[in-house]
Amino acid sequence: MTEAARVCAECLSVPYSKVCRYREKENDLLIEAGHGWHAGVIGNVVSRADVTSPQGRAFITGKPSICNDLRDDNDLKLPSFYVEHGIVSTIDVIIKGSDDQPYGVLEIDNAQQHDYDQHDIDFLTGFANVLAEAVATSARTGVLQRTIERMKVLVAEKDRLLDQKKVLAEELQHRVRNNLQLVYGMLSKQLDDTPDKAGQRGIRAISRRVSTLAQVYDHLLGSEMTRTTDFGSYLRSLCLNLAEIQAAPDGGVTLTCDSDAIVLDLDVVTALGIVVAEVVTNSYDHAFPGGKKGSIIVSVRRVDGDIATMTISDDGTGFLAKTESKRHGLGLVRRLVEQVRGSATIDSEHGTIWTIKIPVDRIAFAS
Template sequence: MLVSQGEIRGQDLSMPESGALQTFKELIRPEDKFEFFFDTPNRYEEQSAYDWLDTVTADLHTATRQGDSTAIRAYQLLQAHLYFDLGDYNKSVALANDIYLDIPDSDRESMRTLLELIDKNYGQLQLYDKQIEIRKEKRERGFTQNIAFYDIYSSLGMHRKALKDYIFEMKKNIDNTNLYQLAEYDNTVGGFLLKDNTAAAALSYFKKAQGYIVVYMNDIQNVKTDKEVAQAELLKAIIEGNIGKSNVQLTQYREALPHLENSIAVLEDQHREMYRPEIAENTLALAEAHMELGNLEKAREYLEMDLSGIPVELVLQRNRLLAYYYDRIEDYGSEVRYLRRNARLQDSIDRAESSRRKQQLLAIVANEELENSKIMVNEQRQELEKGRAELQAQDMRINLVFISLVFTLLGFAGLVYAYLKSIKNQRLIAEQKHIIENSLVEKDSLLKEIHHRVKNNLQMVSSLLSLQTKNTRSRAAIEALEEGKTRVKAMALIHQKLYQNDDLSVIEMQGYIESLINSVQSVFKKGGHNINISIDAEGVELDIDRAIPFGLILNELVSNSFKYAFPDDDMDGKIYIHIRKTGDGGFFEYTDNGVGLSEDSEERANNSMGIRLIQRLVNQLQSTLNIDKTGEGVRFWFNF
């Protein structure tokens, strides 16, 4: 059901024509004009559909005077399509049905175009029973394999059913390398969810669709035609409008404004006639957003825009928004007028639609039951064929019993052949095994090379920190750089141990800790002569994901001990490091007999980057750091 179309605008003869319509006029053959019309998606960019309709009508009169039946059919089909683009669906489908009988079976392309147009018209007119009949004919003529009803279900308000059927029909045919197709798919799924008032889920699909179409448009390696570029820009504008409408449903009004404005600008610039309902939806959503943001005059500007030819549900929405606007400005008389207008319109819709929708739902259900019956008949036929085949197989087995002796010698020959074949297969297996072993060796070499390069890069970072230390005079900065250098060395040492190991998946912790202690001692120039370090990690191996946190934790603890635990060089310092594995987990302990932590150690720990880093690394190992400062020195431990 549609509202009035408004006045048809004539061409401005004072302005010179250019663009697609002028090119169309310059073509001579009707076939060329027909093909050009459908290959030009932005044909209304410079001239409106009314201008095109005047030109096609003039061509139709010329073809009628000349008695050219082929040209008449082509121009009539273009004329019907133009009425569809203008929103006059009744006239469009009437013309299309008149043309139907005149198209010969040999002209399959015209018949395909005509049936598609009739299908779309019945959808806009909500004549879903007739739409189903057209789709059956399309299948019978070989234009489509399966009949899908998801769009009809959605038009009848069964959005969840539509979504389920759409995913079932389309998912199996999606090419995951075709970004444009993926964008269309996600946009359609999001559209069903938005109609079902599931705006949050819809928004996630729309954003995925937007990502796909942006990447598709920016892919310079994939050369696109002008038509493909125009289609991509159109899809991007539609997706932006859907994102804006989702934002409005989620009350994210300020976020919705730029999306809706961009979408309306593109659709009005190039596709105003064909996408009038989408423009109207976006305009009303934009008016609602401005209304909620307090921009009442701006909202009214959008509500007073020309939205002729829009579906009746959008008329209802517009009246509701106008009533809300007048309520906000306290013009209650106007508010009541629009509410009454909506009530009358809704009553007429309910009376006209209720019986028709029931019939159309029954038509869909009956059609599906018919299809299910056909499927059941086919399954029964297959079962009968299967039983017949089993009987034939049984007869064959009986016959084989009698002739089995005849084939005994052939069986021996087969055994000999199989033996020779097995020898050949064993050779092939040996060759494949050799290839796999070589591939594994090559993989190990590449992994070792990667770890070697990572270690070298980290070593270069350490060298850069050393150079920065020499060029820095601030003692605090020098200490920070030295600490950073030890952390980088701790990670570099992990990769060094990996490429030196035969097994690239784990690190032997005893040797790693010894190397780490030597590295830390060299930085702090303690030499180790007054500090006795005991390491108990024999036989413990960790993967790289746990070895790196352990290395950084040990680096921080040993560095802290060297810097703070033994302030006097003559102290008899002792450090004990213990790691053991217990089933799927393990236990770590670190102690020293230094001066211990001061009374304000907790406050200093919160301000210390080293302690904070240790706590985060322990959290990364899914554990909690424990600190004991009651005895001599300090003790850190945790389970992992």
Template sequence: MNVEYQVTSFLEDIEGWKFVLNSLPDLIAILNHKYEIIWANTAMAECLNTSPDSCLGVRCFEAIHGTKLPVDNCPHAKMMMDNKGHTEEVYEPNLGGYFMVTAAPIKDKSGNTLGSVHIARDITERKIMEDKIKNSLQEKEMLIRETYHRVKNNLMVISSLLDLQARYIEDIETQNIFRDSQNRARSMALIHEKLYQTTDLKWINFANYIKKLSMELFETYSGQSNNIKINFDLEDHELDTETSIPLGLIVNELISNSLKHAFPDGRNGIIKIKFYKDGGKYVLIISDNGIGFPEDLDYKKSDSLGLRIVNSLVDQIHGEIDMDRTQGTKFTIKFP
């Protein structure tokens, strides 16, 4: 007689199945429709500090929970209502910790539910580890938030120092250099402020950021932008920090450039900002209907610090930039 036949023959006998179930570390019990235990394996009985025979006829909620009625999340009660299996995570001090409890219906040949088989797996160690990991993640989240908050504050301090220093400078061109540096610091501070306020600490809604940054720049150049309007056409997309920070500086440079140079002598004008996703790339378009970019100036080889920053940051985000001078100035930036 081969081994496979021996095992099959052994399991055909009820005592064979009991032997197998008693060998498992999971707590196993069979209940009838009255919640009475009609069979329990050794692990279940030992967990209740009794013997398997002493469990028989005892209602499960009395034996396990010490209550007179089923508990609220009782999987057996749910199963009796819809004749379907249910799994619940349960904390039961009488059993010594956390358990994942599954109740599966036992049906006769006609499909009538006679009771259920309960399997409870001890997950106490896993829960302890989960709690440790959760606490550790919360501590790291607090640390990251505090870092963002401090970086934002430090950048705002730098911006304020630049502003104070600029007040002692009489040369207008030098003042503008300080103002540009101040705005760059503020644009990065705003990114860190947004990150501090988000729930996941890595992604920000770039459309909201563009709006706030643009309005702050308008306030900075209020003396030059009373007759300038701004139009937004922005899709809601979440960008990560590695893209948001350089892209925020790009937006800062291009909008500042339009506000400073596109509308001389107080003339009226419109600045348009468009942001959307096209296939596998994002597209950012910043345009104005001002006097236009000088024809003799190559924006990719300009000595202007602002344009050099823009070109460098476009490369940093693995993007490409194009300029159109047909109606004012229009910069189109595409990046993955």
């Protein structure tokens, strides 16, 4: 976490950053790790987990918090180290935890007044998501370290190309895709060097998610840089790739995809793409034991009113799992669906059917 804080500060060109861990018993946020602070701050200083501190606001509301000038906010009751370090501007985002309780908050601090915007929040949120994965899978810190270094290279290249928007739209997409493929290759090499079965399963799961993200950029190549894309077209491409990866020699299990043309925000496309990859892979792995034949169907439909519906079904053996269970990828799938303000239900009595509903106010249908 200390190294992650250093890289985060360096990427955003600020002198300070910190990782604050929530302590439920004390109801406060302890500075667990950080970069740039005087001796005695890390591991000792706490902030109240309420709206009287920047990190407390982010933690309580669950939303990013920007303070472009702390001197203008009279409602804050800041620990003394803010004044001692001359902190003026901050951004705070949530670090997700393993359940409904966030792990804590990631904050960057600037001794110079700076007007931060949504682009800074997007980067910091993405970085916090990587950090959350590191907290949850600390045994794989070597893989994470290389991933952070690769992210730093991408950010540096992004800054260099900001004045070339058309070139950026093409070049950045190529580079992100290529670097994700490079990370995928690094994970594959790590898989070969990992002898234990549990470690192999964890690395395969991360590899699958990296591959799914890479396909988002494959789908964007050749288009203008926008915040939306056709989810239906992306989904068909994703399912073709999953079918190629999972196909058995005898072709006993078929995967088909049928989707309306629906334009979605890229964050929603990314989250739902990982959901589809997780559920479809789970069906391949568990629904057809002993070489049993069957089919998997992915469908997305426009609906009247305020909801779009995606179903992922198989005609396999089904399974029993509690609502809060982490088995069969349920925990990750539910978190991703909640992230896009959707809902998910499962019917697993005869085969398995996932029904995922997405609110229309987060999407726009193609004409």
